[in-house]
Amino acid sequence: MTSEYHQTIVIGAGISGIKASIDLTRNGIDTLILEARERVGGRLYTIKSDSGIPMDIGASWFHDCLDNPLLHKAYDQGHIKFYYDDGRFDIYTKEHGLVDENHHLQAAADEIKDYLKQICMEKYTPETDVSLREACLDYLKLKGYTLTDELIRYAPQLIRYYEMWIGSSWNALSARQVGTDEHFGRNAMVTNGYITFYNDELDELASVSGFSKGTDLIGSKIRLNQVVYKIRFDDQSKQIFVHTRNELTRLETVYRCEYLICSTPLSILKLQDTSAKGAIEWQPPLPSDIRAKLGKVSFSGLGKVFLEFKNCFWSKETDRFLYLPEPDDELTEAYKTGKSITFEKEDKEIELTSSPDPFKYVVLFMNLYRAAGVPILLALISQPLTGFIEASSDEVIWKFFKPLVRQITGKRWTSNPVSIHHTNWTHDPFSRGAYTGVSVGDDVEACINALKEAKGIFDDKGRVRFVGEGIIEQGNGCVHGAWLTGKREAEKVVKLVNRGKL
């Protein structure tokens, strides 16, 4: 079997792989990108509704606008439309409808946030870590004497807003780490498709590669449908052999390279069952330290559901509608009576035959009418609900959301959606979730460090570099974080190559 040689192979044509490829190419290093899916972009993925409205199934926001290196670039390029969705934020419950500020709910939840940030981070190790739900009980034990009954019941529900950032439920979220989720400035929602930004990067790659436009790269510098299933190091030739299977033709191909940039999601990297779809067998295996650290990081499942209606029949004045679940009676009782609770530490799948009660989940509705002038409510959900919704029919999905849409509109009636589009990341074998999360017992920092160092792989010359949203502290889980890892690791390869030349 012959094999195609490139100095560097990049696995994955997401934003981190593209950025790495740009920087390598600019430094005269030959790169080839292997992409498992039949499209580029990875978790930047914009689709269009029948009416032509762009909808981001992948990332939606430029986060951390204060130090997001892509923001100024995007403004300069002038192709992206932004909306800062940080105007009116309304909170709803089944009991209250719209919750007035004078319930002091936000203030009490902010205190729980301080508790997580200032107490839990110190108090717990990955070994002693507890869930966000358990931390809420601990908080109540500490500060419940200052709270009204209403706050005791509802403040823990509002802190579940974290579920909307990370995509796991409070049963799974790590009390030790959820509070480390710091923000650096505002968040800018992209309203004309995040792929616009990706395409600008792709054009940049084309330009530095001598192609006239990004799409020309497909089939040449970027190969689609190439599912990597084995990465083998040959100690004689000191080359890395990348084995792929074509998703469509089942054709197997082998590529050779000296340097490898791996941008598969951590969910893929941490797969232990090498027969699972998308899994990669490393020969020789990745060092046990790296494998152990990969066991200390989770992939969560933020879900997005675009409910498109004929018209906007909800408030045009509210950016975000947060529906809060009904109080957790077991938690309240445990606080009041001292009765103990057996806390789950992970999200358990919701059976597809069941009918989950919508009033038990936290759902954040983004008002795309305000953001983009389109009659869409974008519902954000977290695991385990995401897994259920992503596998359900439109009928089941609408049955779930309908009562909540009624709540946030305050109306007894609601139109039916003209279309429903949603994410499928939890069932996508090449992502197996939405992005890196923080579950009970995780040690994200340790995993980041292990993958940044990437020591002991193959001949330990640093040939294998890992990139992606999960492998960075500041910008973790974000597009700019992923982009920065591409930049960071390309720089390392450039140094290695240049050192080799001397």
Place this chain on the structure above:
Amino acid sequence: MTSEYHQTIVIGAGISGIKASIDLTRNGIDTLILEARERVGGRLYTIKSDSGIPMDIGASWFHDCLDNPLLHKAYDQGHIKFYYDDGRFDIYTKEHGLVDENHHLQAAADEIKDYLKQICMEKYTPETDVSLREACLDYLKLKGYTLTDELIRYAPQLIRYYEMWIGSSWNALSARQVGTDEHFGRNAMVTNGYITFYNDELDELASVSGFSKGTDLIGSKIRLNQVVYKIRFDDQSKQIFVHTRNELTRLETVYRCEYLICSTPLSILKLQDTSAKGAIEWQPPLPSDIRAKLGKVSFSGLGKVFLEFKNCFWSKETDRFLYLPEPDDELTEAYKTGKSITFEKEDKEIELTSSPDPFKYVVLFMNLYRAAGVPILLALISQPLTGFIEASSDEVIWKFFKPLVRQITGKRWTSNPVSIHHTNWTHDPFSRGAYTGVSVGDDVEACINALKEAKGIFDDKGRVRFVGEGIIEQGNGCVHGAWLTGKREAEKVVKLVNRGKL
């Protein structure tokens, strides 16, 4: 001249001095408290209006409720009434009246807050520090391209909310340090007089001292009107001589002790002119390092004005009304044209003959109708306005506030107040301001450390300890911070005494 001997003398009968005295007494160490004023309490000072409403001229809040060690105690004692004033918070400007959330003003100001916290803290040293106002211009240069014209003009005005925390204007506030002002949970306003809490502590001191009630201590263990003007160490006897002058009788007295706990405000400690009222001459002088560090800390001037009306004619639904100053045209122009500004770095006195324009200042009105059911608007102001207001007649004061009260009530008319009461800390020779602040170039941390260590004083045996709100990181400027320093330093003296016994 004979002199009265006590093992320990505590200068100041504020909360830190009382707490130190309680802990020393409980450990069998004889203490005497010398108080300069004709009342105890220091900057815990509750007065009553003619109609009997308690008004706190000193501290009003239990801050940092998540780790405030006094909160649980106060709840247990059950004497204090609290109100959590963190419900509806409304922002007003002259231009908009009530500012709608959809102006995104809070979001933009939060980004400036992130800028201060995450960039300025790193960027500046005490030597290169700039004012909050200058930092706002720098922020605009960095992020103005993402802001609407309205946000460019108003977001810097909202970040001036810091003036209400610290009591200096944005001309004086340190960009490097203002963002370090972290909060640990909610803030609980005392509605029945903070002196209630002080009196409980005083009763505790009475109890451990063998007196039946706190007031019995006055004249015995606590001496009023004793203005300390000299502290002298006698190297032969190894005793500290504390010289006082009676405020009323001019009678001079000398006390002797082995240990001294000094709770004078830092504003007093940093006085260089020993002839100034309240100033203390140290013989031998305090070490030059301590004096230098005292030069790196400022005292600010939060002012409080209680506007008592016959009835509540403002919204009963709002906890706090924040009046934002009109935009700073010089700043906006500097951002837009690049024209440079000469920034002031301190607050300059407002001449008493002038008529300051109320629309140029940030004023926070606390709605005491919501907090305590009384028809009072409590206006918080900062320097240099505080100095002006505290020296002005009620007529001048009302002339200043009247247009602002109209703004926040949205009414063309307003009743006249039936009484006006206000702070006088900036003109009080024994406080010379309200509490420790953070001015441009300050190095609060260094000063705290120098005073905590208190090295090189007299025979360097650690006989002199400093306590008070300014000498602690967490809880700085707060009642519980002051209390904690009393506890901390008493512990050190107890150790020294016990070591001496061995």
